[in-house]
Amino acid sequence: xxxxxxxxxxxxxxxxxxxxxxxxxxxxxxxxxxxxxxxxxxxxxxxxxxxxxxxxxxxxxxxxxxxxxxxxxxxxxxxxxxxxxxxxxxxxxxxxxxxxxxxxxxxxxxxxxxxxxxxxxxxxxxxxxxxxxxxxxxxxxxxxxxxxxxxxxxxxxxxxxxxxxxxxxxxxxxxxxxxxxxxxxxxxxxxxxxxxxxxxxxxxxxxxxxxxxxxxxxxxxxxxxxxxxxxxxxxxxxxxxxxxxxxxxxxxxxxxxxxxxxxxxxxxxxxxxxxxx
Amino acid sequence: xxxxxxxxxxxxxxxxxxxxxxxxxxxxxxxxxxxxxxxxxxxxxxxxxxxxxxxxxxxxxxxxxxxxxxxxxxxxxxxxxxxxxxxxxxxxxxxxxxxxxxxxxxxxxxxxxxxxxxxxxxxxxxxxxxxxxxxxxxxxxxxxxxxxxxxxxxxxxxxxxxxxxxxxxxxxxxxxxxxxxxxxxxxxxxxxxxxxxxxxxxxxxxxxxxxxxxxxxxxxxxxxxxxxxxxxxxxxxxxxxxxxxxxxxxxxxxxxxxxxx
Numbered sequence: 001x002x003x004x005x006x007x008x009x010x011x012x013x014x015x016x017x018x019x020x021x022x023x024x025x026x027x028x029x030x031x032x033x034x035x036x037x038x039x040x041x042x043x044x045x046x047x048x049x050x051x052x053x054x055x056x057x058x059x060x061x062x063x064x065x066x067x068x069x070x071x072x073x074x075x076x077x078x079x080x081x082x083x084x085x086x087x088x089x090x091x092x093x094x095x096x097x098x099x100x101x102x103x104x105x106x107x108x109x110x111x112x113x114x115x116x117x118x119x120x121x122x123x124x125x126x127x128x129x130x131x132x133x134x135x136x137x138x139x140x141x142x143x144x145x146x147x148x149x150x151x152x153x154x155x156x157x158x159x160x161x162x163x164x165x166x167x168x169x170x171x172x173x174x175x176x177x178x179x180x181x182x183x184x185x186x187x188x189x190x191x192x193x194x195x196x197x198x199x200x201x202x203x204x205x206x207x208x209x210x211x212x213x214x215x216x217x218x219x220x221x222x223x224x225x226x227x228x229x230x231x232x233x234x235x236x237x238x239x240x241x242x243x244x245x246x247x248x249x250x251x252x253x254x255x256x257x258x259x260x261x262x263x264x265x266x267x268x269x270x271x272x273x274x275x276x277x
Numbered sequence: 278x279x280x281x282x283x284x285x286x287x288x289x290x291x292x293x294x295x296x297x298x299x300x301x302x303x304x305x306x307x308x309x310x311x312x313x314x315x316x317x318x319x320x321x322x323x324x325x326x327x328x329x330x331x332x333x334x335x336x337x338x339x340x341x342x343x344x345x346x347x348x349x350x351x352x353x354x355x356x357x358x359x360x361x362x363x364x365x366x367x368x369x370x371x372x373x374x375x376x377x378x379x380x381x382x383x384x385x386x387x388x389x390x391x392x393x394x395x396x397x398x399x400x401x402x403x404x405x406x407x408x409x410x411x412x413x414x415x416x417x418x419x420x421x422x423x424x425x426x427x428x429x430x431x432x433x434x435x436x437x438x439x440x441x442x443x444x445x446x447x448x449x450x451x452x453x454x455x456x457x458x459x460x461x462x463x464x465x466x467x468x469x470x471x472x473x474x475x476x477x478x479x480x481x482x483x484x485x486x487x488x489x490x491x492x493x494x495x496x497x498x499x500x501x502x503x504x505x506x507x508x509x510x511x512x513x514x515x516x517x518x519x520x521x522x523x524x525x526x527x528x529x530x531x532x533x534x535x536x537x538x
């Protein structure tokens with residue numbers, strides 16, 4: 001809990017990083033007919049401009065809840081979520097979320113899916129050509145140019161996630177939220193997607209908050225891994241990944257970090273009976 | 278794995294119908310049934326041909342199809358609007374669903390007497406029967422389609438910045454399309470039943486009227502011929518028009534795998 005704001009600059013970041021997203025003493029409890037479930041104990045976390053932060057933990061540890069709170073799908077019971085100095089309210093494309101189940105719209109083809117979010121942007125509202133131009137650029141970036149007119153059901157799982165990424169990047173969100181980015185994909189496809197995603201990150205310098213329960217994924221993608229423990233969810237440790245990009249998921253150094261991340265989680269689990277970490 | 282048994286299956290089905298037809302004819306060829314009691318397939322075919330050449334058939338089919346086109350268009354449009362409102366509001370859904378489920382237990386022909394009382398012998402009464410027969414099915418299927426939209430689509434739409442006013446046309450209706458088309462398909466079938474039932478009593482043209490005339494003239498061949506024709510047209514539109522649209526949508530929505538590719 002006391003790990004809140006960390007003023008130390010990262011090696012990979014400019015000397016004076018700006019706080020982009022501030023999660024301030026956020027508590028979330030769910031109420032149903034019979035009981036109150038505490039999903040998140042007070043959690044504080046700062047995400048810096050251009051940083052990739054991964055929330056790592058077992059399922060049910062509240063990491064997805066935190067992501068949903070940032071996205072605005074749910075409201076914190078206590079505390080505040082502040083983006084660029086302003087408290088967030090409701091969902092919006094400044095904190096765009098990418099979903100586990102790609103959630104691409106099957107009634108639109110690939111390029112129309114990518115263009116979809118731009119329709120509600122003031123700069124693009126009535127400018128079809130500009131929307132199309134941007135979508136074409138993004139499809140190029142994810143190497144799917146030749147599939148622009150394809151239907152969603154014609155794509156493989158990995159391609160769908162790449163379209164989802166392009167669609168999420170189109171409205172140029174301040175923060176990109178990624179919920180378990182690449183589940184249920186085979187190892188080869190995943191390795192390729194990680195490489196592609198990093199390439200895109202280096203190019204766009206997006207601020208990203210993502211959730212995973214795969215330590216290798218966390219080590220491969222993150223600048224900083226926040227280890228969560230359940231229930232109720234709380235922050236246990238923070239691990240900086242000081243490796244140059246692009247990283248290979250099979251790199252021994254990545255594996256070493258992955259081991260440390262797992263160890264951190266296990267250690268905190270062992271300490272579970274005593275409340276203090 | 279999947280294709281072969283299915284194709285084999287089709288041959289069995291085809292064989293079954295051939296067998297049915299052959300045994301029907303056989304009953305008469307072997308004089309097991311007197312042909313003044315029930316027509317043989319050959320008689321039915323001959324009568325159908327006669328009706329066609331006398332120019333009675335096509336006007337009848339056309340009249341029924343035109344009535345369906347008008348009546349069912351109104352019904353589908355109304356069903357869509359009502360179903361949409363049901364899908365959007367728990368209260369409206371709660372009120373109308375029970376009413377519609379109740380009305381659906383009514384056989385379509387049961388709407389004919391009240392339409393006679395309300396509209397007399399005019400064509401409006403036939404539209405009324407078509408609409409009352411099918412509107413509930415379309416509305417219920419539309420609202421079900423909306424209520425079963427995957428929450429992932431709604432969340433994606435919101436995070437992508439879709440304003441509330443744009444949700445119905447950009448997200449909700451397209452996402453509910455598989456349910457809607459199922460309702461339209463079912464509604465068409467029910468409307469078709471209603472149209473023919475209504476024509477039996479209150480029309481001077483149409484498939485139902487030809488059925489009625491067959492009975493009046495004690496012409497069993499005509500009755501059977503028109504029945505077969507009614508089945509054929511109902512099936513054609515149900516299977517081959519709405520069925521194919523439904524299949525395409527379900528494949529595209531990822532609800533069904535594409536078995537023909």
